Amino acid sequence: MTATITKEQVLKALEKVNDPELRLNIVDLGLIYNVEVTEDNNVGVDMTLTTQACPVGPMIQMQAEAALKGIPGVNQVDVALTFDPPWTPDKMSERLKKARAMGLI
Numbered sequence: 001m002t003a004t005i006t007k008e009q010v011l012k013a014l015e016k017v018n019d020p021e022l023r024l025n026i027v028d029l030g031l032i033y034n035v036e037v038t039e040d041n042n043v044g045v046d047m048t049l050t051t052q053a054c055p056v057g058p059m060i061q062m063q064a065e066a067a068l069k070g071i072p073g074v075n076q077v078d079v080a081l082t083f084d085p086p087w088t089p090d091k092m093s094e095r096l097k098k099a100r101a102m103g104l105i
Contacts, residue, residue, distance in 0.1 A: 003073055004039070004041065005037045006037070007037060010043055010071070011027050014027050014032060014045070015027045017063045017064050019060060020056050022050070026060065026064065027093070028095060030091025030092045031047050031048050031049065031050070031091075034046040041074055042077075043068050043071075043077050043078070045078070045079045045080070046082050047064065047079060047080070048082055049081065049083075050087050057081065065077050
């Protein structure tokens with residue numbers, strides 16, 4: 001019997017994916033809107049970008065897919081881009097918000 005993939009495993013894998021312009025991971029940036037894992041270990045992720053015109057958007061999406069496929073036991077992966085709701089800095093993790101407030105990022 002294959003172990004069930006967890007949302008925590010998915011988010012941990014996605015933390016390895018950075019926005020190359022901001023050099024921050026997509027989870028802390030708040031770009032991950034939804035994670036679904038089926039009983040068959042298929043993983044679906046809804047994510048956004050900091051802007052619809054992000055020139056590296058396709059690259060980030062491919063890196064996210066590759067990170068998810070690297071989780072042992074994952075079957076199919078679907079990373080869908082959405083811009084509803086639009087991303088704002090309010091979606092960042094508390095850690096990044098504090099760093100931003102201190103002028104570190």
